Structures are given as structure tokens and as C-alpha cells.
Amino acid sequence: MQKIRKFIVDPNPDSSQNGKEEFVVDYDYLVIAMGGRPNTFNTPGVVENCNFLKEVEDAQQIRQSVINSFEKASLPTLSDEERKRILHFVIVGGGPTGVEFAAELHDFVNEDLVKLYPAAKDFVKITLLEASDHILNMFDKRITDFAESKFQRDGIDMKLGSMVVKVSDKEISTKVRGNSGEITTIPYGMVVWSTGIGTHPVIRDFMQKIGQSNRRALATDEWLRVEGCGSIYALGDCATINQRKVMEDIAAIFKKADKDNSGTLTVKEFREVIKDICERYPQLELYLKSKKMHDIADLLKMG
Numbered sequence: 001m002q003k004i005r006k007f008i009v010d011p012n013p014d015s016s017q018n019g020k021e022e023f024v025v026d027y028d029y030l031v032i033a034m035g036g037r038p039n040t041f042n043t044p045g046v047v048e049n050c051n052f053l054k055e056v057e058d059a060q061q062i063r064q065s066v067i068n069s070f071e072k073a074s075l076p077t078l079s080d081e082e083r084k085r086i087l088h089f090v091i092v093g094g095g096p097t098g099v100e101f102a103a104e105l106h107d108f109v110n111e112d113l114v115k116l117y118p119a120a121k122d123f124v125k126i127t128l129l130e131a132s133d134h135i136l137n138m139f140d141k142r143i144t145d146f147a148e149s150k151f152q153r154d155g156i157d158m159k160l161g162s163m164v165v166k167v168s169d170k171e172i173s174t175k176v177r178g179n180s181g182e183i184t185t186i187p188y189g190m191v192v193w194s195t196g197i198g199t200h201p202v203i204r205d206f207m208q209k210i211g212q213s214n215r216r217a218l219a220t221d222e223w224l225r226v227e228g229c230g231s232i233y234a235l236g237d238c239a240t241i242n243q244r245k246v247m248e249d250i251a252a253i254f255k256k257a258d259k260d261n262s263g264t265l266t267v268k269e270f271r272e273v274i275k276d277i278c279e280r281y282p283q284l285e286l287y288l289k290s291k292k293m294h295d296i297a298d299l300l301k302m303g
């Protein structure tokens with residue numbers, strides 16, 4: 001019988017909107033799947049001035065803010081300069097989420113909003129700020145090239161090598177790489193911050209308690225058991241699998257495959273254990289695919 005442990009649940013640790021009281025849940029097994037939270041890298045002014053794109057509520061708020069910007073920009077008392085600022089939409093982060101959002105915003109503005117606010121068309125600007133040299137840099141270069149030229153054609157202003165260092169209520173400051181650290185300040189109407197996810201404070205505290213404080217996510221074994229905690233499992237964005245390496249177990253793999261104890265392996269013997277190996281070490285299948293090999297026999301031919 002497992003010893004029952006307790007987990008303290010704070011329904012919304014970051015605000016008091018959705019429940020204020022902690023409560024305790026007993027457990028035999030605990031599954032942690034709390035996801036992540038927007039990563040601000042502690043950049044000053046981000047929390048106070050930026051929209052995030054993580055929860056459904058964030059998306060609803062963004063939609064409302066975009067429409068509000070068009071409403072505000074329609075006021076007859078504004079100068080053109082102010083109208084331009086209000087209709088300047090800045091997206092920080094050229095990963096999949098930021099790029100998808102920039103493209104969707106461009107379509108929403110050009111296909112829908114310009115019909116409702118025709119006078120605003122000439123004042124709208126969408127800027128994508130990315131700290132590295134390219135957007136979508138985790139993907140194949142052909143995808144990056146396609147997305148960058150599409151954005152150029154669509155008039156989305158990509159500022160590459162631009163690291164945001166501060167956001168105030170009307171201006172966003174970036175440090176331009178390779179330009180002797182020069183800070184450039186851009187007036188904006190709305191910023192969407194989309195630079196990936198970080199660790200929830202609850203998870204960070206827990207990681208500290210179990211000796212994983214130097215990690216970004218909870219480390220588990222391949223059965224999703226949190227390392228060092230027998231009855232706690234973790235998965236999703238808050239966790240990462242510490243995959244065993246094939247070479248760590250190579251002696252055991254060899255022993256199992258060598259059915260006739262001959263001390264050598266035939267391809268047939270290897271083929272018989274390969275299904276188990278691929279299941280236990282999924283990275284092997286990825287490796288074979290990346291080398292355009294069909295199975296382990298191709299790998300052996302290489303050697």
C-alpha cells in the first residue's frame with residue numbers, strides 16, 4: 001500500500017480572480033500536467049504592457065484590443081502621427097506562435113477590418129521583432145525562407161536581430177545586434193509577446209525540493225515518472241523525458257539479442273530485438289529516418 005501524500009492546490013497562484021483558498025488533495029499517485037507560462041525573461045514592462053497568447057482568455061483579449069485600436073484610431077481629434085502609433089501592432093518572437101499570429105492579424109486586418117474602417121488602411125503597420133537572424137529558425141531553412149518572403153510581400157515588417165529590452169506604455173525598446181548595442185525605440189499601439197514558455201513557480205519550487213533546480217522542466221524517465229519520485233508522474237509542457245541512451249544499455253541489448261550465446265550477432269538476431277529497441281529508445285527510429293535508412297540492417301551496412 002502506497003503512503004498517501006498531500007498536494008496543495010492553489011486554484012490560481014498568480015491572481016485572486018478565480019478562487020482564493022488553498023485546499024489539500026490526498027494522493028497515491030500524482031500526475032503533474034500544469035503546462036508552462038509565458039516567458040518574459042524578466043524584461044521590464046512586459047507583464048504590465050503586453051498581451052500574451054497562451055490561454056483562450058488571452059486570445060479573446062487580443063481580439064478586443066485589435067478592434068479597440070481601430071475604434072480609437074477613428075476618432076477625428078487625433079493627429080495622423082497618433083493614429084499611426086495606435087495602429088502599429090508589434091509582435092515579439094518569430095517562433096511558430098508569433099509568426100502564425102502575425103499572419104492571422106494581417107489577414108484579419110486586410111480582409112475584414114479595412115472594410116469596416118476604410119480610412120485606417122493607410123495607417124496600419126505590423127512589425128515582427130525577432131532576436132535571432134531568422135524567423136522560424138527551428139524549422140527547415142526552406143520554411144524560414146518561404147515565411148520571410150511571404151511576410152515581405154505582405155508588408156509585414158520583420159526586424160531580425162532585434163532583442164526587446166524594455167516595454168513602456170507607448171514605446172518598445174530594442175537592442176539591435178551587431179550595432180554596438182544601440183537601443184532603438186519604436187512607438188506602438190499594441191504588443192503581443194510570444195517568446196515561448198517558462199516554468200510555473202509551483203513547479204520551480206517543487207523542482208528545487210527534489211534537486212532538479214537547474215532544469216527548465218521536470219525531468220522524468222521514459223515512463224513519465226518524475227526522477228527521484230516513485231509515485232509522481234509529469235507530462236506535457238511542464239516536463240521533459242530524460243531518454244536513456246542506447247549505448248548505456250548496449251551490453252544488455254547485446255546479451256538479449258545473442259540468443260545462441262555465440263558472442264556475435266547476425267542481422268537476423270538483431271532484427272528480432274529491433275522492435276523492442278525502437279520502442280524503448282524512440283530516438284533510434286528518428287535517427288534512422290534522419291539518415292534515410294529503412295531499418296537497423298541499413299545502419300549495420302554503414303559500419
Ligand SMILES: Cc1cc2nc3c(=O)[nH]c(=O)nc-3n(C[C@H](O)[C@H](O)[C@H](O)COP(=O)(O)OP(=O)(O)OC[C@H]3O[C@@H](n4cnc5c(N)ncnc54)[C@H](O)[C@@H]3O)c2cc1C
Binds near residue numbers: 034035054097235
Ligand atoms: C498559440 C499557441 C499555438 C500552439 N500551436 C500548437 C500546434 O499547432 N501544435 C502543437 O503541437 N502545439 C501547439 N501549441 C503548444 C500546445 O498548446 C502545448 O504544447 C500544449 O497545450 C501543452 O499541453 P499541457 O497539457 O502540457 O499544458 P496546457 O495546455 O498549458 O494545460 C495546462 C493546464 O493546467 C492548468 N494549471 C496551471 N497551473 C495550475 C495549478 N496551479 N493548478 C491547477 N491547474 C493549473 C492550466 O490552467 C491549463 O489548463 C501551441 C501553443 C500556443 C500557446
